[in-house]
Amino acid sequence: MSKILTGKVAVVTGGGRGLGRAFAHALGAEGAQVVVASRNQTDLDRVVAEAAEADYKAVAIQTDVTSEESVNNLVQQSVDHFGSVDILVNNSGVVLTKPLVDMTVDEWDRLVDTNLRGTFLAAQAAARQMIAQARGGKIINIASNFGLKGIPNHTGYSASKAGVIGFTRSAAVELSRHNIQVNAIAPGYFVTDMNTEVRANHDLQERILKTIPARRMGEADELSSWIVSLAGTASDFMTGEVIVIDGGQTVV
């Protein structure tokens, strides 16, 4: 029986672990052929092996999203391997918790280069391919609720994610005439390597949980169904939107 993403090729940056790994598996379970991309080949190979066990096709392409050459190679190799790029999940990201007055320029650049420049480079390369294919496409950017609210010690991260939201809205308007929908998800706290230090610090974790009406962090699978919806026909008349999924943290 055909699944909702059968015949589609999805590229997931940061697909080797954390949220991206869950997104890759969710897209594969709905019939997509999946390309996972990040810097760590061992992580990527593990996801490809898991995909084989789950009976969907995946390929690993080692990629640094801060490099234009590397990202262009990712899109070209995806096309060489599976024949098209129909869905891009722009998920690679890094975080840094540090007071503004202590942050170095290199630290700022690393946040902005990975989270914002990486989003731009991958979206540009994928959009060029989608336009050439002339059958539309879906670009899903993973922002953060920190891009929507004031958070101490996260200026670089917040700025980069607010940039992702602005980029999403403008790219959505621009690419609409090519039937490419561009939407963003803004997660709150989800259990991944990104917040290992927070979860290891009991007092800090308790303080954070008090700011979340749901009083817990999310699990990756609680985002995956939204990724699948944005990747499929459910989003055909929806573009430039930012879906906040954070247990209520932003609305309090």
Ligand SMILES: NC(=O)c1ccc[n+]([C@@H]2O[C@H](COP(=O)([O-])OP(=O)(O)OC[C@H]3O[C@@H](n4cnc5c(N)ncnc54)[C@H](OP(=O)(O)O)[C@@H]3O)[C@@H](O)[C@H]2O)c1
């Ligand atoms: N977890 C949360 O609470 C949370 C909340 C809001 C938003 N987010 C966002 O969700 C996304 C996924 O985060 P996560 O929680 O899954 O974190 P994670 O487990 O630390 O994963 C981050 C992923 O990004 C990849 N990455 C980092 N730098 C890269 C680069 N230069 N080129 C290619 N890939 C790179 C990493 O792979 P390599 O290091 O191997 O390259 C890894 O696969 C990020 O954009 C993050 O900002 C997460």
